[in-house]
Amino acid sequence: MEFEKKLEEFKEYLRKIEYLGCATSVLYWDLRVYAPKKGVPYRSDVLGYLSGELYKLATSNEMKGFIDYFSKFDDLDIVTKAMVEEAKKEYDQTKKIPEDKYREFTVLASNAESAWQEAKEKNDFSIFQPYLEKIVEFKKEFIEYWGYKDNKYDTLLDFFEPGITVEKLDQVFKELRDAIIDLLNKINKSSVKVDKSILTKEIDIPRQDKFSKEVLEKLEYDFEAGRVDETEHPFTIEFGNKDVRITTHYFKDNFISGLLSNIHEGGHAIYEQDIPDSLRATGLASGASMGIHESQSRFYENILARGKEFWKYFYPILQERFPEYKEVPFAEFFKAINLVEPSLIRTEADELTYSLHIIIRYEIEKMLINGQIEVKDLPKIWNEKYKEYLGVEPSTDAEGVLQDVHWAGGDFGYFPSYALGNLYGAQFLNKMREDIKDLDEQIEKGNFGVIHNWLKENIHKHGSVYKPSELIKMVTGEELTAKYFIDYLNKKYAEVYDI
Amino acid sequence: MEFEKKLEEFKEYLRKIEYLGCATSVLYWDLRVYAPKKGVPYRSDVLGYLSGELYKLATSNEMKGFIDYFSKFDDLDIVTKAMVEEAKKEYDQTKKIPEDKYREFTVLASNAESAWQEAKEKNDFSIFQPYLEKIVEFKKEFIEYWGYKDNKYDTLLDFFEPGITVEKLDQVFKELRDAIIDLLNKINKSSVKVDKSILTKEIDIPRQDKFSKEVLEKLEYDFEAGRVDETEHPFTIEFGNKDVRITTHYFKDNFISGLLSNIHEGGHAIYEQDIPDSLRATGLASGASMGIHESQSRFYENILARGKEFWKYFYPILQERFPEYKEVPFAEFFKAINLVEPSLIRTEADELTYSLHIIIRYEIEKMLINGQIEVKDLPKIWNEKYKEYLGVEPSTDAEGVLQDVHWAGGDFGYFPSYALGNLYGAQFLNKMREDIKDLDEQIEKGNFGVIHNWLKENIHKHGSVYKPSELIKMVTGEELTAKYFIDYLNKKYAEVYDI
Known part of the structure; x- marks a missing residue:
């Protein structure tokens, strides 16, 4: 009984993530397909906000509660088992990294993309090299956290x-x-x-x-x-x-x-x-x-x-x-x-x-x-x-x-x-x-x-x-x-x- | 100092509402302009979810906190004054109505629209009449709450x-x-x-x-x-x-x-x-x-x-x-x-x-x-x-x-x-x-x-x-x-x- 109720709650929680994901996708599609030029920066801000909300939902204590609760059972049906594993994977992927490291990496990746663009245009690998070096270092460090x-x-x-x-x-x-x-x-x-x-x-x-x-x-x-x-x-x-x-x-x-x-x-x-x-x-x-x-x-x-x-x-x-x-x-x-x-x-x-x-x-x-x-x-x-x-x-x-x-x-x-x-x-x-x-x-x-x-x-x-x-x-x-x-x-x- | 900080927080809060409102509008535009037929019901669900989130933000205790805080000042600059009034108006508009009444009305309005559609198609006012009677009664009751x-x-x-x-x-x-x-x-x-x-x-x-x-x-x-x-x-x-x-x-x-x-x-x-x-x-x-x-x-x-x-x-x-x-x-x-x-x-x-x-x-x-x-x-x-x-x-x-x-x-x-x-x-x-x-x-x-x-x-x-x-x-x-x-x-x- 409690299990059923918990499962219903878990699904309601995942539904919110799905809905926000859908909204994000529509905004992204529109940005790529039909948005007028001057609308791009504000739209990017809105997309940034939605990603942040999605991140919060995927890494919340509530999510951890669901994962912990369902991980206790070893007789889950195949779909519920996969649900929990999928949620856990995403939770771990970010939560295992210290928050400031993660933020630092996000900023780096964004700058690295600009540097890559410039390097490609100017045909000069040295512009991209220092960024890529840092990216690789971060990834190696992350792997230590992830195991x-x-x-x-x-x-x-x-x-x-x-x-x-x-x-x-x-x-x-x-x-x-x-x-x-x-x-x-x-x-x-x-x-x-x-x-x-x-x-x-x-x-x-x-x-x-x-x-x-x-x-x-x-x-x-x-x-x-x-x-x-x-x-x-x-x-x-x-x-x-x-x-x-x-x-x-x-x-x-x-x-x-x-x-x-x-x-x-x-x-x-x-x-x-x-x-x-x-x-x-x-x-x-x-x-x-x-x-x-x-x-x-x-x-x-x-x-x-x-x-x-x-x-x-x-x-x-x-x-x-x-x-x-x-x-x-x-x-x-x-x-x-x-x-x-x-x-x-x-x-x-x-x-x-x-x-x-x-x-x-x-x-x-x-x-x-x-x-x-x-x-x-x-x-x-x-x-x-x-x-x-x-x-x-x-x-x-x-x-x-x-x-x-x-x-x-x-x-x-x-x-x-x-x-x-x-x-x-x-x-x-x-x-x-x-x-x-x-x-x-x-x-x-x-x-x-x-x-x-x-x-x-x-x-x-x-x-x-x-x-x-x-x-x-x-x-x-x-x-x-x-x-x-x-x-x-x-x-x-x-x-x-x-x- | 506290005022400045509070104002910044208030604006950050309103910014979230603005971003969610923007997302809602893009989804609505797409629904009306380009969405394929079969996508309509799911999109409506997503829009319903976003409206719910917007409603929560506009009527939260946090929002009430901002309104109460800023309403104490009688020397607000014109923009801040208008911000508070606008927020208060929306807050009052829904919060003054008992929640179950409000929900009941929302369902009624949705059914009334279907009835109106049918009445118009069949050219028969009597199909719409009972719904409209209830709508008018609700509105009169709401006016008592609003004053x-x-x-x-x-x-x-x-x-x-x-x-x-x-x-x-x-x-x-x-x-x-x-x-x-x-x-x-x-x-x-x-x-x-x-x-x-x-x-x-x-x-x-x-x-x-x-x-x-x-x-x-x-x-x-x-x-x-x-x-x-x-x-x-x-x-x-x-x-x-x-x-x-x-x-x-x-x-x-x-x-x-x-x-x-x-x-x-x-x-x-x-x-x-x-x-x-x-x-x-x-x-x-x-x-x-x-x-x-x-x-x-x-x-x-x-x-x-x-x-x-x-x-x-x-x-x-x-x-x-x-x-x-x-x-x-x-x-x-x-x-x-x-x-x-x-x-x-x-x-x-x-x-x-x-x-x-x-x-x-x-x-x-x-x-x-x-x-x-x-x-x-x-x-x-x-x-x-x-x-x-x-x-x-x-x-x-x-x-x-x-x-x-x-x-x-x-x-x-x-x-x-x-x-x-x-x-x-x-x-x-x-x-x-x-x-x-x-x-x-x-x-x-x-x-x-x-x-x-x-x-x-x-x-x-x-x-x-x-x-x-x-x-x-x-x-x-x-x-x-x-x-x-x-x-x-x-x-x-x-x-x-x-x-």
């Missing part, structure tokens, strides 16, 4: 990908790296020529937008529970499961970029739209982890929308909508969207080399956090690794070590999720093929509902009740492995590059 | 138009009513024919939108601190003085409706954009009252944008933008936008008869609250008054007593503000003419900055530091009077109808 077992970096990984360890990542990333480099060498020797210029035909943006939405609709993104707007950088954001919005950036002479970006964000958004109402006010009404989220967006963007079957269905429609492509043969188009071309910038990487960009960052972060390298050596190490893995070398730090904002905010441990998304996605694909024998035929016929349904039933409907490691085991029967993604890559590029 | 001096209705008026009384309104509204009816009779006898069909030329909406924005820009609405979007019903909303948004509704075959609506909302918005930063976190960073706000929107919409000088400047530009009007003579256009045609629906009324719609509502509300008539008699009284004042009679309650939503929410005392806006506006105009000798010439030349500047310096910059009665006295040297609006109407319609 760690085998590897300090594990503690950081755990925030983004609960349960993932350096030991595991070292193994799968090594396999993946070797396989990709091997494939890259074969592709370099291939005599197949890909004409990427066919993708630069000018298509006006209203037509791109219309076609993108047609595709999203067909993939079962629910437009009655979402919308698409344009921003400089695409993102997905949810205000509850009935209002999950996508933003996109169209380029007049590169429609495929906007389209695939929409499909990528669509993958994130369909995930959030599928999270059941029953998980509201539990703190679990979101994706299982960054990596699982990326597995969904990348599944839609790469496995599906760079796949042959997808275009067997959509290419004739595309040719209808964009008569500019009437004369472009299917095979040429398919090769062009699967072009492999090692490059310097992560966000512009092709499907094959993308993971190498991530592995480089992972290797560097791990060494940095464990004190094996120093911040001042980063540009050199960065460039060496790019040369070694990708065969390209940045001529400036702006297109090298300064390209991403993540480190300025202290987000070490975040990058691996992107590559994990690729691995999870291929593992899901393998299981999906077992469950849906005629998967390719269904895709060719445009029956994307079977895919959506499979993802919904196996992944989406669980929200973040399960840790990613639990989920992958539960769904596929196997632990995280690079095997299926490597198989997938080998098969795909054998076809594209005739190797 | 009153001469007339119970004064208490309600005071919420919307601090300082305004039945005694004053009876006098000015009688003068106004008689003058309008007199003018109407003369217009009816005029031989001048107005061709309103010239306003129904089809203009596609992007062109309307572009021209509207051109006009707003010229009137000095700051687009870097605002934006225009489309909604079913137009409104203005502010998220601080640097982000004041307008919404509008365009009709393909009635461009003047969308344009004047934009100018009306522009008047509200320019007011809010002009409120100085120094009034943030005082609770006074808004218009002085509903009536003063309407005086600004109506000044821009009617006095300015239905005036001859305005169109001397803009008509050639309009003819450029809308070549459809190349052949329409200026005089015909000017008459058409100033057509007088008594009608049943308030929101569609012309500039002359609009106030009569308001006066009818005022007379009815006053009698209802003072127990001189009963709810069941409303349809009959309504129709009689329309017949008597406007010469038209509703054939259904939907186009009669059921047309407005206000009473369903218990908003008695709100309607008079609309007509007060007309009176204040003409008083301001009179003073403006004294201060700017060549006002008409400036308008003809398109120098709308002189008007904006006058309004800003005399009205806008004060936010709600002064009560409307104080403000009008301070700006014009006179109390509220119907004289100048009546003069204005006589002069205008003498010109339009040659009377």
